[in-house]
Every structure is written in C-alpha cells, then in structure tokens.
Amino acid sequence: MLVGTLNNRKEALNTLNIDNIRAEFPILDQDINGKKLVYFDNAATTQKPQVVIDAISNYYTGYNSNIHRGVHHLAEKATSAFELSRKTIKEFINAESTEEIIFTYGTTDGINLVAQTYGRSFLKAGDEIIISTMEHHSNIVPWQMLCEEKGCVLKVIPINDEGDILFDEYKKLLSEKTKIVSVVYASNALGTVNPIAEIIEEAHKVGAVTLVDAAQAMSHIDIDVQALDIDFLCFSAHKLYGPTGMGALYGKKELLNKMPPWRGGGEMIKEVTFEKTTYNELPYKFEAGTPNIADVIGITAAIDYVNKLGKKNIADYENELLEYATERFEAISGLKIIGRAKVKVSVLSFVIDGIHPQDIGVLLDQQGIAIRTGHHCTQPLMQRLDLVGTSRASFAVYNTKGEIDRMVEGIEKAKRFLL
Template identity: 60%
Template sequence: MDIQKIRADFPILQTTVNGKPLVYFDNAASSQKPWKVIKAIEHYYTHLNSNVHRGVHTLSQQATGAFEESRRKIAAFINAAHDYEVIYTRGTTESINLVAHSYGKQFVHEGDEIIISSLEHHSNIVPWQMLCEEKKATLKVIPINEKGELLMDAFNAMLNEKVKLVAVNYISNSLGTINPVKEIIAAAHAFDIPVMLDAAQAVQHIPIDVQELDADFLAFSGHKMYGPTGIGILYGKEKWLNAMPPYQGGGEMIKTVSFEKTTYNDLPFKFEAGTPNIEASVCLGAAIDYINETGLENIRQYEHELLQYATEKLAEVEGIRFIGTADNKASVVSFVIGNIHPYDVGVILDKLGIAVRTGHHCTQPLMDIFAIPGTVRASFAFYNTKEEIDILVAAVKRAAAMLS
C-alpha cells in the first residue's frame, strides 16, 4: 500500500492540533473519513435528497435505489446469504438492543441464561442485564486470563439447555484481543444456542464471512469503518429475524394498518420503522467501496505491523505495563505507566497533538478485573505510520518523566 497516498485521502490528517501535526490514534472510538465518503455525502444532498420507498417521483426512486444498493454492498462485504438479512440501525448499540428486545421477548423466559464475556463493551452488557432483570433470567460471564484471553474451558462448562443466547465481541475495544468466535459459535450450536457477535472493532480490520462463521447475529457501526456516524448494521439469519417481533412501530415496518390490527412488513423493513438515516446508509456504501479498493487483507497485514512496532517501541518506556497481551490481537495497545493516572498522560499527549483515548473505554467491569481505573489506549488504522508511533513513544516518555 502507498501509505502517503492513502493519508492524502483523509483531509483531517493534514491538520494541526495545538500547533502540532495531528497524530490520530483514537481509531477504536471513531475513524476518520476519506474524501470518497465526504464527497458521497455532498453528492447525496445535492443530487438525491428525498425520502425512500414512498414516492413515485424521480428523486425518491433514485434515493431508494442508492439506499438499497448500499444494503447490497454491505451484504456482500460480510457475505450474507440475502441482502434482506441486513438491517439498518443507528449503530452497534441499537443493533444489540434490537436483538435483546425482540429476540429476548420471544425466546427468553424465567430461569433461562444468557452468556457474555468479561471483555464486553457496556453496550453488550447493559441490554442483557436489562433483559435478564425483566425476564428473571441469569447473566453469566466468561472469565479471562491475565493476558486478556477468554477461558474457553470455562465457557464450554457454561453451555447447557438453559442458555438461550451467547453474545460476545469479535475483538475487544479495550485490549485488542481477537476472540475465537468460530470456536465459540460451533460450541454453542452444539447445544442449539444462537450466537451474537459485536463486530464493531472487527469489520474494518479483518475479513468477515458470516456464513463461514455460521453467525446468527452480527452488529457493527459505520463511523468506526471510515463511514458516517449515526448508521449501523444488524445482520441476522433469516430464520431468526422472521421469528422475532418488530423492535419499533411506525411507518415502513407495516403491510396494513387498521384501528383493529396491524400486519407487519417483510424483511428487512419489519425492523426499520420510520424515515431512516438515508444519507449515512448510502455513504456507508462508499466507505465499503474504499475499504474494498484498499483491500482488507492489505489493511490487516499493515495494521499488524503497526501493532508489533508500537508494542516493541513502547516497551522501552520505563514503568510501562501493557494491559491485554493476547497472542491474537488487533491494532490496539492499552497501557498504564506506574501509578500515573491515564487521564494525566492523555492530557499531555493532546498538548503534543496526539489523540489517544484514556479511561475505562466503556469496559468498566474489565478494568475492575485488572484493578485499574483505566488505560491509555492507542488504536491504529491503516492511514497511521511508524513515524507517528515514534512521535507517540517520545511523547509518552516525556509525559512519564513529567508526571513521575
């Protein structure tokens, strides 16, 4: 890959912060946008802007065509069997809540169990806690080892006929751990238990084939994969989506309405009530085009190089402790330095033009396991460089000297 050419595609990377060239290492929170996506947003509003599925006029038909073409691109990107298995949502959080509400309403009852892991984002903890409280079900948590890897023997011991769903992340947003999701799915399916994958940190880094994985549900967000905010995807196997009641009521999700009874629309529209985020849906397709043009395997290999380089160079910092040292990791480095609070390190790095994330990263129970208030997290994308990592390492050393 021509990294400098790629960097030129992202205009924000040419800016300065606090008088320093921007070094953006907060990609796990939200990625930057290439010109292809920015121009797609402009094109939508200057040439296509209209509501979808509801008009016979030309603009509505063109907007509908672009909206559904994007759905087809997304389905192809994850190799869904049918494009109607792809549901537009506002993001990973809404996708998980949709499953918790609709699947939970239909299939979870008093005394049942749901399994999550110790590595989960709050968005894959709280909806299941709410469901379990409502249904008087039990939430069980897969433990981890000191490296931040799931203890698979413990997980296998949890599986039984009471378990109605397993919900785990593909890649940990805090530690970068890549979970053995294919093994998890196979083990759960041996008990006829469906599996939901939170892939918010995965789809932009590694190729995903939902059919090869045999995933039942998979969720991700556009803004973490170089697309707009406010758009996400829920993939669900047709058999589950057909069996689940609608998440919301309103326009689009109906076939017929009377004051006595409503019949619901077919997939995917049954789960897409109201006017959708049309612009973001269309422009997510542009982001996928950009990723495909670059090549996910190229991205994966290069980001792995960045991870290895950053881990090696940061290890030179006196007093550093890496949090999350799994054998199989994505491009995330989380660390603490002695007894220095991560927030203080982050403030100094920001003064030097470096954007990292500090805190518990919406994984507070995970931080409690490691007995820390949070970490400094540097998360890399394919537009980052080793030279930027050198700047980070020098800045971390400077921060450590100032705060020790």
C-alpha cells in the same frame, strides 16, 4: 501472534501507498496545539476518506429525498442508492440475502434490537445468557435489562491476565439452559481477537443462538457469516471509515421472521386500520420511520474504499504498526502494556507507574497526539484487571511508524513533567 503472517505484512507494505492514503483523509492535514495531528483514537471512531464525505454531500446537494414510496426522480434515485448499501453490506459479510440486513444506528442499537425482540419473545425465567468479561457496556446492559425483566441468568466467561478468554471455562458454562451467547469478536480495550468460530460451534451444540459484536472487527478481519454460522452480527459504520449514527444488524432469515417488530410506524407496516396492523416483510419490518438516508448511502462508499485497499492489506499493515509500537513501548521504563492476547487487532492499551491515564492523554493532546483514556466502556473488565483505566492507542491504515515515534517521545516528555 498477530492477525496475518510476516510475509503478508511485508507484502502489504509494498502494496499500500500510505502517503497517498493519508492524502485521502482531509482531517489529518491540520495542526493541534501547534503540532501536526497524530490521530491514534481509531478504536473509538475512524476518520473518513473524501469519497465518503462526497457521497454524503452529493446526496444532500443532488438528490435529497425520502425513499421507497416516492415515484419522482429524486425519490427513485435516493431509494436506489439506499438499497445499494444493503446489497453492499450483504456481499461484504457474505449474507445469503439482503433481507437479512437490517439498518440500525450502530452496534448498540443492533444488540438492543435482538435483546428486545428475540430475547423478550423466546426467553423465560431461568434461561441463561452468556457474555465475556471483555464486553463493551453495549453488550452487557441490554442483557442485564432483559434478565431483570424475564428472570434470566447472566453468566460471564472469565479471561486470563493476558486477555484471552478461558475456553474450557466457557464450555463449562454451557448447558441446555443456555439460550443466547453474545460475545465481542475483537475487544476495543485489549485488542483481543476471540475464537469466534469455536465459540459459535460450542454454543450451537447446546441449541443456543449466537450474537457477535463486530464493531472493532469489521475493519480488520474478513467476516463470512455463513461460513462462521453466525446467527446475529452487529457493526457500526463509523469504525469502518464510514459515517456515525449508522450500522447494521445481520440475522438469519428464519430467526428474523420469527421475531416481532421493535419500533412501530411508517415503513415497517404493510396495512394499517384502527383495528389491526399488518407488518411489512423483511428487512423493512425492523426499519420504522424515515431512516438515516445520507449515512446509509455513505457506508457504500466506505466499504468500497476498504475493498479497494483490501481488508487483508489493511490488517497486515496495521499489525506491522502494532508490532513496532509494542517494541517501542516495551523499552519505556515504568510502562506496562495491558492486553497480551495471542491474537490481536491494532489496539495497544497501557498504564504507566505513578501516572493517571487521563494525565497522559491530556499531555499528549498538548503535543497534537490524540489517544483515548479511561475505562473504554468496559468497567467490568477494568475491575477484573484491577485498574481504574488505561491509555489506549489504536492504529488505522493512515497511521505511520513516524507517528508512533512521536507518541513515544510524547510519553517520555509527559513522564518527565509528571514524575
């Protein structure tokens, strides 16, 4: 089962004009090694529509200025555009207040912020943190560092061979010692969509705080942080058709207010003397120094673009591509699809008997087809699956079935060359 229904997917195909959408992404109109580019590395980063590129360029060419403290026209215009992005994100995930939206450098930065502020302040030796087997390194290492410092215990939810978490085993891990449950919403390596609502509900029964890594989910799944009762959520703009080096942390206001600042400097202060510093109010308490203003402004254009197309339409169309690619791949001899979860986003990982994943990536690149190979920053997951890595094709709204056909032809050509 994929996200969405068949009828919804058919409706999406009728709603979205893919040729027009492709024309809005200038990078797609190029040749690689003499072949028309096929970009199937969207789980690593999506390409950017012209409206996002223009938003960033317009800031630098029209009103480049530092924000918040200036009284001149450019500063006021930049501040207004910057804070509009906070409001846009708040509405996109249905947060209660803009005070709950903290700008970060991305998902990794957001997870580290929570670990180094909430974790260091409220966890002690013997407390337990739960993550899953399929986590990205960004949702493993910060918690390991916290455990080493505080003497906490890291526990891991197991998965089955299809890539679904073992929910009953998760419930067995929970106890009064559980203080944080931090899980990925959608796996970057398998495409698995985790049952976040149920995971959060069980965590809250034992009084644990939850963090959701939504890096892969934001462009595919409607997320309502209030309906899901999420405590913390992190995402990266660059996986949402937005700029790199920018993301956001959502946190419940009551939790953010209890947490100490992480970085010190300008903007996160209210008053400074040599004897004492008084910290700023939310959300600025966590935003020290001059931020990535241009790219923060760019996320408004990216979210507006996604809203224009309709996230549901995007997800339904991508699922149509995933179903088609899965069917085509299943007909390739020696190819095994890795990740058969009940619900997936548009990620298709695979291995081919007798061929190293990197060799497939190199030979497809020679044919103008960009995929990702390796462990995808999920080395513990690869160890669980007894793999050195996989080849991964991941689809976005501007991809087509014709491009999938080209990839299948490219894989067959690579097989003939390598085997």
